[in-house]
Amino acid sequence: MNAIITPHAGNWEEVRHRLDQNAAFNRMRGTPYYRDAIYEQFSAAEYKRRYDALRAKMREMGLQAAIVPGGPSHWSWGGGMLWLTGHWEWHALACYVLVPLEGEATLVYSMGGTHCEATRREVAAAITDVRGSRGGKYAEVMIERLKELGLERARVGLLEVDPRHQDHMPWNQVETLKKGLPHAEIVMTHGIMHELLSVHSTEELDCVRQAGKLVQAAMEALVERARPGIPEYKLRAAAGAAILEGGGDIDFLIIGSTPMADPAMVFGNPRPSQRVLQHGDIINMELAASYRGYTAQIGSPVCIGQPPVEVSRFWNEIAKPGFELMAATLKPGANIEDIRKAGEFFRENGVQSRPIHAHGIDLVSDGPHIFKEHAHAEPFEQVLRPGMVIMPEPNPITPDGLLGMFVGHTYIITQDGAECVDDFPLDLIVAE
Structure with a gap:
């Protein structure tokens, strides 16, 4: 007759010779x-x-x-x-x-x-x-x-x-x-x-910094892999491998590509496909990695071959300065409305954007949420404080709605400003 296993039974000496019994195996504890x-x-x-x-x-x-x-x-x-x-x-x-x-x-x-x-x-x-x-x-x-x-x-x-x-x-x-x-x-x-x-401890911020290193490694791996003939999903594999190799976890890898001469993509693909990269493509992405639960995010366009003049101009005159304006607002005591107002740059310069311009990160994407039209935040997060983590991520889009450039980096609000947790260059990257 099999012994009855009560809900709290399962000590090692009681079950070690009956591991082929479901009740014994599933309630084991104190094993070596x-x-x-x-x-x-x-x-x-x-x-x-x-x-x-x-x-x-x-x-x-x-x-x-x-x-x-x-x-x-x-x-x-x-x-x-x-x-x-x-x-x-x-x-x-x-x-x-x-x-x-x-x-x-x-x-x-x-x-x-x-x-x-x-x-x-x-x-x-x-x-x-x-x-x-x-x-x-x-x-x-x-x-x-x-x-x-x-x-x-x-x-x-x-x-x-x-x-x-x-x-x-x-x-x-x-x-x-x-x-x-x-x-x-x-x-x-x-x-x-x-x-x-909403406000992180010193030990938590160390994990955010490590997550920043992971997303930078993921970006670098993606750029290294980005060549004509490579399908989008292999960019995902390269970025994911870099995150796992660094001891982290993959939160999301949003990656898509489109021809710069005939674009039809404003944001990376949440489901990277089997589309094969070609010379003259641009890659949009948003990558997020977690280290012990704390995430950092990143994104910056990558060109396969030298970009045409209009693409370079969109980066130099719109995407990069728009991001820099938002990043410049990040400091203790700033109101999240300051970030929203910085995003007016895009319409003022004759282009549009995705609605979301920035958001907070606790373990993962969360408030405050700053949109083009309004900013939403709980009372405790309407003013930036040291220890908060903010992700400015403007995504300007051409007036015809066919080409966008996602630009995002993760920042820790410090006592006297903000610290970007990655060192990836704020440039229009060209992968030859």
Whole structure:
């Protein structure tokens, strides 16, 4: 007869001879597996700062517990789950950190078994209680933990999985929480993580700088690979390999090409295709890389062969000076409206642009969002402060709407100005 494995069983000595049993394998813990794995970690003080900041916000909102998700989508990029644990998720829509106002936090991770053991090693500096979801039963696992903590009647806040699109925990998980905790108050919250991430710590900024090196390496690899006869997707492969080789993760690689003599592209292709590069093409791109969850972005047009006069003029008289005007506004105390006004340069000079001119970065693209027509920001981000990360990314477009040039670099707002996190030249690059 097989032994019954309870939800919290799975200690190594109990399961090591029964690894062919699903229950034993999936609930294992305390194994010697991955004991030699090495992960760069934030300091204990940094993680304490993060949990203290979240709990202060919870007290302000009257929450006894918070469920903090994070997923693999661009608008989440790990979200609060990554911020609190160091784990970036790719197996599930989201994983969740249950944070009580008092007591130990719990990461409910998508997988069990060896996957979960590896994750325990990965997050060891931040959190020690890591539990598998038992095949997607996230809410059931969190109910058990809340009961262990005596929080059956707590006011529990649900943070967004995807704050940009305001998506929360799936309905089935919420329903399970409500049925399993009939006396608890389950409330949806909005914007907590972005507020906590709007201004970065010293350790976080070091990761942004490293991400800047990664996107520069990706740009350099793309330029090196850009030759007639090469399909667009191989530019993506070259840029992606440079990011991975540098120890980072790929956020997005938007790359497209069009003939300079007969253009039909204002922005890079979010889905790089099998189109083969030809002499006389121009490549538009926006590349984003992540280092330990913190992203930097970059983009600058690349020509295959010498550009015609009208393309060079568009760069020298429109794209480059328009970007420089926006970058010059980046300093502490500046209002985001200053960035928006700088973008009026394009219409004043007889051209148009994509609507978006600049945005902030917390873990990934987020507020403030500066458009040609208006600027949108929460009260805490309307004025630039040291530690904020801003991505000016004007994309001027010719009056006929057929040729655009995306130009973007990532900046850290400092005490006396702004620091660009890459050294890629602000030039119209020619790849012969």
